[in-house]
Amino acid sequence: MSAVVPVVRIQAEDFDVAAEIARLTRGRNDIGAVVTFSGLCRDEQGRLSALELEHYPGMAEAEISRIACEAIERWPLQGLTVIHRHGKIAPGENIVLVVAASAHRQAAFDAANFLMDYLKSRAPFWKKEHHSDGSEGNWVDAKDADDKAADRWKRPPSK
């Protein structure tokens, strides 16, 4: 089996989910499952007017690529795309996309889940809130739950 090279993009612009699925599946007859995860900006019951995503250029691409390569090593995938936006994002807009393609569904589900858990705790992005009432927004606090979610994918040390 030829090595799958993940597509990783860090961009300010929006993405088109259907186009990204088509990019992985076009001309292929061996893919039986495509799982997509889209992360969107919430307004937190009207409290937020936007989220501003700061990132570490260079490391953001490198770290997501490292996580994507680990997913390809762990699951039999036939395609993998990860797109993460930066800059100011309004409620209802896309923030992040993972598309995982495989012959059977379980690998695609697990890989997409793993990608998101790892990305949350290791990809160098930081969210700042913009409040609807114009008051100074805060930096979003990291959640312990996200670290725990990433920990469940840790493999036992190889003997």
Place this chain on the structure above:
Amino acid sequence: MSTKLIYFAWVRERIGRPEEEVELPAGIETVADLLRWLKSRGEEYENALQYPDVIRVAINQEHVEHHEKIAGAREIALFPPMTGG
């Protein structure tokens, strides 16, 4: 040899600049040493690095733990826990 330090999110805001070039004094061997030294450089650093345990560090764009050595680092980034995704 000078080292480039880069700051993100509230670490950047509290220190008051996105990056700087520094000459590391002798004896700064680990990430923990670096954080201790930076914290002593003034009020804004003290404010940003008040709780060094929460600060995440990357050397040459890869995550490192605080006990790791910084020898050969061209670029060291300091930032809060990440909140992407």
